[in-house]
Amino acid sequence: MELWYTEEQTKNIRFSMKIKEHLFSGKSKFQKVDIFDSYEFGKLMTLDGLVMVTEKDEFIYHDMIVHTPMAVNPNMKQVLVIGGGDGGTVRELLRYDKIQHIDMVEIDKMVCDVAKNYLPTLSCGLNNPKVALYYEDGIKFIKDKKNKYDLIIIDSTDPIGPGEGLFTYEFYSDCYMALTEDGILVNQNESAVYEDNRVETVRATKKLKEIFPIAKVYQANIPTYPSGHWLFGFASKKLHPLKDLQSKNWNNLNIKTKYYNTDLHIGSFALPNYIKEIISDGNV
Amino acid sequence: MELWYTEEQTKNIRFSMKIKEHLFSGKSKFQKVDIFDSYEFGKLMTLDGLVMVTEKDEFIYHDMIVHTPMAVNPNMKQVLVIGGGDGGTVRELLRYDKIQHIDMVEIDKMVCDVAKNYLPTLSCGLNNPKVALYYEDGIKFIKDKKNKYDLIIIDSTDPIGPGEGLFTYEFYSDCYMALTEDGILVNQNESAVYEDNRVETVRATKKLKEIFPIAKVYQANIPTYPSGHWLFGFASKKLHPLKDLQSKNWNNLNIKTKYYNTDLHIGSFALPNYIKEIISDGNV
Numbered sequence: 101m102e103l104w105y106t107e108e109q110t111k112n113i114r115f116s117m118k119i120k121e122h123l124f125s126g127k128s129k130f131q132k133v134d135i136f137d138s139y140e141f142g143k144l145m146t147l148d149g150l151v152m153v154t155e156k157d158e159f160i161y162h163d164m165i166v167h168t169p170m171a172v173n174p175n176m177k178q179v180l181v182i183g184g185g186d187g188g189t190v191r192e193l194l195r196y197d198k199i200q201h202i203d204m205v206e207i208d209k210m211v212c213d214v215a216k217n218y219l220p221t222l223s224c225g226l227n228n229p230k231v232a233l234y235y236e237d238g239i240k241f242i243k244d245k246k247n248k249y250d251l252i253i254i255d256s257t258d259p260i261g262p263g264e265g266l267f268t269y270e271f272y273s274d275c276y277m278a279l280t281e282d283g284i285l286v287n288q289n290e291s292a293v294y295e296d297n298r299v300e301t302v303r304a305t306k307k308l309k310e311i312f313p314i315a316k317v318y319q320a321n322i323p324t325y326p327s328g329h330w331l332f333g334f335a336s337k338k339l340h341p342l343k344d345l346q347s348k349n350w351n352n353l354n355i356k357t358k359y360y361n362t363d364l365h366i367g368s369f370a371l372p373n374y375i376k377e378i379i380s381d382g383n384v
Numbered sequence: 385m386e387l388w389y390t391e392e393q394t395k396n397i398r399f400s401m402k403i404k405e406h407l408f409s410g411k412s413k414f415q416k417v418d419i420f421d422s423y424e425f426g427k428l429m430t431l432d433g434l435v436m437v438t439e440k441d442e443f444i445y446h447d448m449i450v451h452t453p454m455a456v457n458p459n460m461k462q463v464l465v466i467g468g469g470d471g472g473t474v475r476e477l478l479r480y481d482k483i484q485h486i487d488m489v490e491i492d493k494m495v496c497d498v499a500k501n502y503l504p505t506l507s508c509g510l511n512n513p514k515v516a517l518y519y520e521d522g523i524k525f526i527k528d529k530k531n532k533y534d535l536i537i538i539d540s541t542d543p544i545g546p547g548e549g550l551f552t553y554e555f556y557s558d559c560y561m562a563l564t565e566d567g568i569l570v571n572q573n574e575s576a577v578y579e580d581n582r583v584e585t586v587r588a589t590k591k592l593k594e595i596f597p598i599a600k601v602y603q604a605n606i607p608t609y610p611s612g613h614w615l616f617g618f619a620s621k622k623l624h625p626l627k628d629l630q631s632k633n634w635n636n637l638n639i640k641t642k643y644y645n646t647d648l649h650i651g652s653f654a655l656p657n658y659i660k661e662i663i664s665d666g667n668v
Contacts, residue, residue, distance in 0.1 A: 104398070111402070112423035114388070118396040139396035140578070160656070293607055294424070321605050321613040321656075323577055328612020329605040359656040367651025372444070372605075372643040 105136050105144075107151055109326035110296040117141060117324075123218060128210035131257075135218045141324060143218055145186060147211070147257055151324050153186050155221060161288070163360035164320045164332055164368065166192035169251055169284040171350035171365055172339050174198065176250035180278065182238035182266060184255030185211030187223035193253075194225045195355050202231045203249075205242075209235040239265045245278035252279060254287035259300045267300055269307045276311050276337075284336040289317060292378045293327035301331055305379050308335040316341050317379055318368040320359070331375075341369055389420050389428075391435055393610035394580040401425060401608075407502060412494035415541075419502045425608060427502055429470060431495070431541055435608045437470045439505060445572070447644035448604040448616055448652065450476035453535055453568040455634035455649055456623050458482065460534035464562065466522035466550060468539030469495030471507035477537075478509045479639050486515045487533075489526075493519040523549045529562035536563060538571035543584045551584055553591045560595050560621075568620040573601060576662045577611035585615055589663050592619040600625050601663055602652040604643070615659075625653055 103119040117138040124135040134146045142155030153161070166189055170176065177200045181189050185206040193202055204226075206212055212233065215223040226233060234241060238254075252275050259267040266287075275285050289305065292298040301317075308315040312335035322330045334341045347362040371379075387403040401422040408419040418430045426439030437445070450473055454460065461484045465473050469490040477486055488510075490496055496517070499507040510517060518525060522538075536559050543551040550571075559569050573589065576582040585601075592599040596619035606614045618625045631646040655663075 110424060113402070114398075114400040116398040116400065140394060159658075293605075319605075321603075321611075323611040323613065327605075327607040329607065358658045361654070361657055363654035364651075364656060367648075367654035370645070370647035370651035372648060373645055374443075374642045 105138065105146070107149065110294045113294070113326070115324070115326070117144070124214060126210055126214065128208050130208045133208075133210050133214050135214060144324070145211075145215065145219065150258060152257065153188060153219070153222060154324050155219065157323050158186075158188050158222060159358045160320050160322050161330070162188040162192045163357050164318070165189055165253055165255060165286055165288060167350075167355070167357060167360040168318060168332070168334065168341070168365060168368070169253075169286045170196060171346060171362060172284060172341055172344050173250065173282055174346055174349050174353060176284075177201070178249050178280075179203070179251045179253070180205070180242070180245075180249045181253045181255055182242070183207075183257065184253065186215040186219060187212070187226045189253055189255045190228070190231055191222060191225040194228055194230065196353070200230065203234065204231055205234045205236055205238040207235070207237050237265075239271055239274075242271070242274045242278050245274075247280055248278055250280050250283055252283070252285045254285070256288060258290065267304050269310070272307050272311050272335075279337060281337060282339060284334065284339060285312070286335075287333045289331040289333040291325065291327050291330050292375050293329050297326055298378055302379055305333060308333050312336060313338065314340055316369055317371060317375075319371060319375070320368060329375075342366060389422065389430070391433065394578045397578070397610070399608070399610070401428070408498060410494055410498065412492050414492045417492075417494050417498050419498060428608070429495075429498065429503065434542060436541065437472060437503070437506060438608050439503065441607050442470075442472050442506060443642045444604050444606050445614070446472040446476045447641050448602070449473055449537055449539060449570055449572060451634075451639070451641060451644040452602060452616070452618065452625070452649055452652070453537075453570045454480060455630055455646060456568060456625055456628050457534065457566055458630055458633050458637060460568075461485070462533050462564075463487070463535045463537070464489070464526070464529075464533045465537045465539055466526070467491075467541065468537065470499040470503060471496070471510045473537055473539045474512070474515055475506060475509040478512055478514065480637070484514065487518065488515055489518045489520055489522040491519070491521050521549075523555055523558075526555070526558045526562050529558075531564055532562055534564050534567055536567070536569045538569070540572060542574065551588050553594070556591050556595050556619075563621060565621060566623060568618065568623060569596070571617040573615040573617040575609065575611050575614050576659050577613050581610055582662055586663055589617060592617050596620060597622065598624055600653055601655060601659075603655060603659070604652060613659075626650060
């Protein structure tokens with residue numbers, strides 16, 4: 101007998117992983133949560149049938165969503181993570197001694213509970229005393245926060261289901277208000293390769309550009325995500341992701357990373373022409 | 385009824401595309417050649433059941449294998465292409481007026497014939513008067529060539545079957561001899577993400593480093609290739625891919641590209657740490 105997990109990445113493209121065991125299946129108030137153990141990528145979590153993280157390639161996503169803004173301002177102290185229930189983002193943030201406090205707002209407690217049980221290499225930082233965990237809606241949580249966070253990371257699911265409200269103009273405006281003067285917002289911004297997926301990348305980028313003086317897109321290669329070419333948004337009030345990159349300071353921190361380095365940081369903002377055109381034209 | 389093409393990218397990973405029609409299937413002396421028409425990626429050619437090119441994403445591979453060396457020396461005149469039967473590499477080379485002549489050596493005539501019939505957007509340059517087409521073994525073809533080519537592009541299949549000899553020390557040494565003093569060799573160098581595939585990347589890179597004073601690896605995101613993260617080798621006698629990059633000269637040529645640009649050129653040599661470690665350790 102063979103067991104295969106198959107994801108419909110578009111209606112015409114499927115990606116399949118051979119599975120050792122289906123370890124967990126649950127349904128929360130918000131979504132279906134599953135844990136599989138795969139031969140190629142180790143254990144993986146899916147939400148509503150879409151791969152969120154795998155043990156073998158999660159380091160790419162988490163390196164890029166955390167170290168990219170941190171290398172632009174290694175002195176950040178107050179951080180807000182919205183989503184990120186698996187814990188990978190918090191784990192990377194905790195490697196910075198200067199970070200004093202992390203608020204993490206995950207709408208779905210089941211995601212954290214399941215990550216704590218099945219993905220210890222990801223969730224290991226969730227009980228750290230520097231972390232305050234809120235099982236709440238990030239959209240509501242941020243409403244009354246003003247000039248509070250140096251960094252906001254939107255580590256959301258895709259903009260369908262519970263992640264939808266995290267891609268709106270209103271939410272990004274609230275983030276702007278919640279950021280300090282040096283503040284940086286980073287979001288996972290989908291992929292622009294497949295036509296099916298690029299609508300939200302384009303919309304999210306357009307909204308961030310309207311609100312923030314600086315709004316850029318950067319890329320990484322994540323094998324288990326559709327097309328393998330994944331995008332992130334970098335938006336800030338005054339710090340530029342390349343001009344203000346603190347390569348020397350960041351490298352002096354001696355944080356050993358498996359994907360990120362400061363040369364790659366620069367390269368990750370050099371998008372292919374066709375992606376630049378899709379994003380800037382706004383035609384999807 | 386639904387028709388799906390499925391590639392076993394590793395023994396535990398499958399990538400599938402929904403197919404409109406299976407347009408051609410043939411068996412040459414060397415390999416099985418198939419053409420499919422797919423919904424997501426247009427027409428595609430497979431050799432022995434592995435995707436070589438698709439109409440929708442071939443521009444990435446061909447941009448990176450041609451424009452990367454050309455931007456380091458935009459004055460190249462004599463070019464040798466080994467493999468590349470679909471014609472995409474020659475098509476991109478022909479955009480440079482300064483290139484006077486291209487020898488293309490494809491072992492399998494069926495690949496060219498099928499490309500001419502089914503993939504006209506790729507094969508359109510194969511009858512150009514600047515191109516001499518040889519249906520021969522590249523390994524033998526290069527043996528008596530000395531100081532002849534400014535650029536050699538090894539646009540091979542995977543190192544199994546007919547492409548195998550194009551990954552050897554002896555062949556690379558012959559290429560070194562065939563290159564002019566300013567000469568550059570570029571090869572498609574597989575992917576290092578999956579353990580199954582990385583053996584040849586590591587071996588090929590090691591061999592090139594032994595023979596050429598300058599030998600580097602660069603990357604691109606190709607959605608239909610295993611892991612989406614594809615590598616190329618850049619080896620030369622004296623030109624460095626970054627220090628000698630002629631950004632201004634290349635941009636002045638006004639060659640419109642869909643993937644390549646000179647910022648991305650620099651970024652493409654900034655490899656992730658884990659890929660750098662795999663390549664430099666030589667442990668596979």
